[in-house]
Amino acid sequence: MFSKACEYGIRAAVYIALQSLDGRRVSVTEIAEEIDSPVAFTAKILQQLTRNNIVHSVKGPTGGFEIEREDMDTVNLSMIVKAIDGDKIYVGCGLGLKECNASKPCPLHDKFVDIRNDLSTMLKSTSLYELATGLEVGLTYLKR
Amino acid sequence: MFSKACEYGIRAAVYIALQSLDGRRVSVTEIAEEIDSPVAFTAKILQQLTRNNIVHSVKGPTGGFEIEREDMDTVNLSMIVKAIDGDKIYVGCGLGLKECNASKPCPLHDKFVDIRNDLSTMLKSTSLYELATGLEVGLTYLKR
């Protein structure tokens, strides 16, 4: 469904949000440890998230990654997925045709569009804040 | 969503079904041409479909690939996807956790399960026959 990079990206963003709720800025090392991901690769992905204004980074000692409280409401999964995997998941044909639309559909077009709309709606309506608070309460996990 | 191999596999199976409705057995060369896919790679994928009894192959002159009329009703997309991509699409965690289930869910677990159930249901309930007849009537396309 999502690329590995995107999976790590979402997990990282959720972890950063969780810590930011406590006013803590976190380093790549800590993030990678807490979400069980390769450090250097995670650093790359965080660069993308930073460039896309999904998380905020601060260099130097006491630096690290954080997310403003307001941004946790604004930023949803759809934005993270788009920043890392692009929009192929929303746009492409399920069977890989270059041109596939309502007027010249592939055999799976209609059914695929339904599923994808559901996915898209779900991603758009799921905010970082929602995911972070689930974690905070101990209902969900980012490791194992 | 699906791998390239799986996309080609589905398109190939649908094309074979369509031709089998006319009693025609088709070669890899023809299939690749008609679904716009790389020949040799398509041949590999057809081997997998054959081993999984999704299509039937016949060697030698007048040989090629075909699907029995009854099998078109039995074989659904879920079986093709499983034969080529395995069951990761049904089983894996959306955020890539090794262990993720109702009792120790990732932050996306519940929402992801919903989408995936829809996808799974759709794939299971879509037969090759249904897809092939859509093509036959000229409602859908396998190229472009």
Place this chain on the structure above:
DNA sequence: CTAATAAAGGACATTTTTGTCCTATTTATA
């Protein structure tokens, strides 16, 4: 029986994704 045709399958090549390592830049603090 022989020649030709088609799938099966193994080995290899290319491309993309995933992952690592090292250096540069920024910045807080002693």
Place this chain on the structure above:
DNA sequence: TATAAATAGGACAAAAATGTCCTTTATTAG
């Protein structure tokens, strides 16, 4: 101001997915 801590970013490495080529095997028809 010097040092150390942190991200940024480029170059490289490994693994997986995609794709190609060639040989073997089965089968049909002359």
